[in-house]
Amino acid sequence: xxxxxxxxxxxxxxxxxxxxxxxxxxxxxxxxxxxxxxxxxxxxxxxxxxxxxxxxxxxxxxxxxxxxxxxxxxxxxxxxxxxxxxxxxxxxxxxxxxxxxxxxxxxxxxxxxxxxxxxxxxxxxxxxxxxxxxxxxxxxxxxxxxxxxxxxxxxxxxxxxxxxxxxxxxxxxxxxxxxxxxxxxxxxxxxxxxxxxxxxxxxxxxxxxxxxxxxxxxxxxxxxxxxxxxxxxxxxxxxxxxxxxxxxxxxxxxxxxxx
Amino acid sequence: xxxxxxxxxxxxxxxxxxxxxxxxxxxxxxxxxxxxxxxxxxxxxxxxxxxxxxxxxxxxxxxxxxxxxxxxxxxxxxxxxxxxxxxxxxxxxxxxxxxxxxxxxxxxxxxxxxxxxxxxxxxxxxxxxxxxxxxxxxxxxxxxxxxxxxxxxxxxxxxxxxxxxxxxxxxxxxxxxxxxxxxxxxxxxxxxxxxxxxxxxxxxxxxxxxxxxxxxxxxxxxxxxxxxxxxxxxxxxxxxxxxxxxxxxxxxxxxxxxxxxxxxxxxxxxxxxxxxxxxxxxxxxxxxxxxxxxxxxxxxxxxxxxxxxx
Numbered sequence: 001x002x003x004x005x006x007x008x009x010x011x012x013x014x015x016x017x018x019x020x021x022x023x024x025x026x027x028x029x030x031x032x033x034x035x036x037x038x039x040x041x042x043x044x045x046x047x048x049x050x051x052x053x054x055x056x057x058x059x060x061x062x063x064x065x066x067x068x069x070x071x072x073x074x075x076x077x078x079x080x081x082x083x084x085x086x087x088x089x090x091x092x093x094x095x096x097x098x099x100x101x102x103x104x105x106x107x108x109x110x111x112x113x114x115x116x117x118x119x120x121x122x123x124x125x126x127x128x129x130x131x132x133x134x135x136x137x138x139x140x141x142x143x144x145x146x147x148x149x150x151x152x153x154x155x156x157x158x159x160x161x162x163x164x165x166x167x168x169x170x171x172x173x174x175x176x177x178x179x180x181x182x183x184x185x186x187x188x189x190x191x192x193x194x195x196x197x198x199x200x201x202x203x204x205x206x207x208x209x210x211x212x213x214x215x216x217x218x219x220x221x222x223x224x225x226x227x228x229x230x231x232x233x234x235x236x237x238x239x240x241x242x243x244x245x246x247x248x249x250x251x252x253x254x255x256x257x258x259x
Numbered sequence: 260x261x262x263x264x265x266x267x268x269x270x271x272x273x274x275x276x277x278x279x280x281x282x283x284x285x286x287x288x289x290x291x292x293x294x295x296x297x298x299x300x301x302x303x304x305x306x307x308x309x310x311x312x313x314x315x316x317x318x319x320x321x322x323x324x325x326x327x328x329x330x331x332x333x334x335x336x337x338x339x340x341x342x343x344x345x346x347x348x349x350x351x352x353x354x355x356x357x358x359x360x361x362x363x364x365x366x367x368x369x370x371x372x373x374x375x376x377x378x379x380x381x382x383x384x385x386x387x388x389x390x391x392x393x394x395x396x397x398x399x400x401x402x403x404x405x406x407x408x409x410x411x412x413x414x415x416x417x418x419x420x421x422x423x424x425x426x427x428x429x430x431x432x433x434x435x436x437x438x439x440x441x442x443x444x445x446x447x448x449x450x451x452x453x454x455x456x457x458x459x460x461x462x463x464x465x466x467x468x469x470x471x472x473x474x475x476x477x478x479x480x481x482x483x484x485x486x487x488x489x490x491x492x493x494x495x496x497x498x499x500x501x502x503x504x505x506x507x508x509x510x511x512x513x514x515x516x517x518x519x520x521x522x523x524x525x526x527x528x529x530x531x532x533x534x535x536x537x538x539x540x541x542x543x544x545x546x547x548x549x550x551x552x553x554x555x556x557x558x559x560x561x562x563x564x565x566x567x568x569x
Contacts, residue, residue: 061455087457099455101448104441112445115438116458123466124433126260127441172457 013072014039014208015060015176020069022055022232029055030066031232037208039175044219044240045212046253047229053212054096056229057178060210061093062086073176088119092174096181096212098165102154106145106164109153110136110171117172136171142201143167159186159194166198170205177202179211183218191215195222216244216254228253260433267429274421279414286417288525290485293424296521297478299505300431300514301471307435307511308467309447310368314376315502318475319482320493321349321379324389326480327397327489338400338419342480349476350469361464376494383491394490397483420481427474428514434470435514439463475502504543508550510557520558 015037022030029052037043045053058064060071062083071079078086101109111127114135140146143163148156153164162182169177182198183191199222202209213219219226219240226243228236230252236243243249250256278286298319305312322345329335329344353375360371384392399407400416407415434440442458450460483489492498501524508520527546531539554560 082454084454084457084459087455093455099449099452101445101452103448104444108441109445111438112441112453112458113456115442116453116456119457121439121442121458121463122437123439123470124437126433126436127438128436168452168456 013037014074015210016070016072017056017060018070018072020056020059020071021067022052022059022064023067028052028232030059030069033069033232033234035227035234035237037176037210039208040206041225042209042223043211043225043227044223045210045227045229046214046216046219046249048253051229051253052232053229054180055232057093057180057210057212060086061091061178087172087174090172090175091178092169092172092176093178094162094165094169094180094182096184098161100153100161100164100168103152105150105152106140106156107133107136107149109164109168110140110149113168113171139167139171142170142204144197159190162186163194163197167201170201173205174207176208176210179209181212181214183213183215191218192221220244263429263432267425271422271425274425275418278417278421281417283413286413287485288529289522290413290417290420291482292522292525293420293518294478294481294485295502295505295525296518297424297427297481298475299478299502299509299521300427300517301474301478302502302506303509303511303514303517304431304434304443304471304474305467306506307440307447308443308464309450310364310464311503311506312372312468312471312499313369313496313503314372314374314494314499315471315475316496316499317372317376317379317494318349318353318472319479319498319502320376320383320489320491321352321472322346322476322479323483323489323493324383325349325476327395327483328389330397330400331395336398336401337404338402338415338484341400341484342419342423342477345480345483346473346475346477349479350473353472354469357465357468358461360468361461373496373499376499377496380491380494380496383494390490392491394488394492396488398487400484416485420485423477423481424518427477428518431474431514439466443467504547508547508558510554510559512556512563513559516557516559516561523558 013036017033017035020030020033033056045056047053055064059066062081066079070077073089073091101112111132114132115121115127137146140149145160145163145167148160166179166182183194186194195218223240226238226240227234228243228249235248235252236246244254298315301318302312302315325348326341326345330341356375360368363371383389389395399412401407402415442453442463445453446460446463453460479493505517505520505524508523509516527543528539531542
């Protein structure tokens with residue numbers, strides 16, 4: 001395929017990974033990955049532990065550099081960019097273990113996110129302006145965290161930390177949001193209410209979402225495409241009902257070997 | 260902002276009025292406490308970002324030497340100009356190291372700053388043109404072109420130092436609540452997340468380092484003006500240790516606590532030296548242990564924690 005065709009194709013997709021390879025010693029985390037994501041899709045990345053889902057997310061966000069291959073976001077090659085540069089293009093992420101500022105209040109966490117996102121770090125302009133408070137509280141309210149705004153993050157329960165982690169990612173109004181196991185560590189009965197809150201909050205803006213998930217009920221309910229990983233390779237890529245029914249997915253991901 | 264300006268103005272006036280009634284030895288003690296407090300304020304600024312500078316004495320030495328040399332060789336003698344010049348020189352001379360040091364954390368940052376200060380000490384000791392290990396004396400400063408009479412020197416130096424301490428404390432308070440000040444605290448908690456939010460950790464740490472250098476240089480110049488003498492010991496590690504002592508005693512939550520802690524150190528030093536001269540460091544160490552045991556977040560937590568409780 002000539003260069004012009006490749007460029008035209010990568011512009012048609014929001015995110016495109018071509019021929020991605022990554023090894024950690026003898027462990028293959030990504031083996032010739034070719035994944036394309038269109039704007040507006042809700043894609044779930046599934047796979048057993050060590051299948052390469054989080055490595056893929058880490059490569060997109062610049063935390064881990066691929067050994068070889070290309071990643072383009074809106075037609076722009078980003079594989080050599082730092083996490084900060086990638087974030088500035090409109091890619092945000094949450095983490096499997098929420099990455100927050102525990103000694104600060106919930107509101108201050110949001111104000112840090114806003115200050116960083118606006119890229120206007122000032123030596124004298126107050127972080128606590130009324131407009132910043134208003135913006136922070138709007139996002140907190142979408143994630144039903146407004147009542148908690150004065151609490152220190154260290155005092156928050158796990159589910160709320162997860163929500164705040166996602167809320168922080170959303171302050172920059174990203175184009176692509178990557179959620180790394182948004183329901184891990186959350187009590188079973190809280191998973192669906194939590195995901196409802198997240199999805200409702202995400203509905204308020206045009207957004208493409210990729211989320212790593214182990215719970216197949218969550219996957220079936222909240223995404224419109226599933227990409228299944230095994231040993232660093234993609235073994236299925238389809239709508240949930242089709243992807244989850246594939247023999248390889250049942251054998252290596254959902255564990256239904258005798259079905 | 261308006262409240263901060265008014266309260267700072269009132270504190271400034273109150274200090275000037277109270278200072279006029281203090282005996283000279285107490286005026287001197289306050290002057291030294293505020294000058295050293297400014298140097299420690301620089302450490303506190305860095306501590307808010309999760310790093311401790313063990314070599315802040317170098318900043319004080321650079322500011323002190325700059326003020327004293329300019330006084331002697333260029334005839335710049337103004338008490339308002341010299342501290343600003345001291346701060347600027349310390350800031351400019353150490354700024355190239357900022358981006359390098361911004362990459363290190365924990366003990367590595369501390370030891371690198373300590374190494375820099377000891378290199379500075381070594382150079383100063385071996386440089387005869389600035390007095391070598393004995394240093395040199397600096398004459399009496401002037402104020403806005405006016406020569407100071409013997410009976411007024413102590414009060415004027417107190418007033419000038421008090422003014423710089425109050426103004427810098429106000430600016431530091433402003434900085435602590437600024438966007439970059441808040442991001443500095445976030446960096447201490449989780450710098451990975453700051454980078455993922457689009458903030459530059461390295462820039463913020465380098466800027467903080469330069470601001471700390473400015474405060475250190477200014478404090479050093481003020482101390483030299485009060486002492487009338489400068490020598491390489493300003494940059495020696497034990498001097499830096501005293502500045503760190505004040506910063507730990509104060510904690511990172513309050514600017515006022517830094518100045519109070521510096522005053523506590525000066526008082527403990529003065530009275531211990533008088534009553535048990537050879538073991539005053541022991542008294543200082545015991546005092547620090549008690550503070551760490553009962554106030555792990557420093558003196559400032561006495562009022563800031565109470566204020567933040569619902």
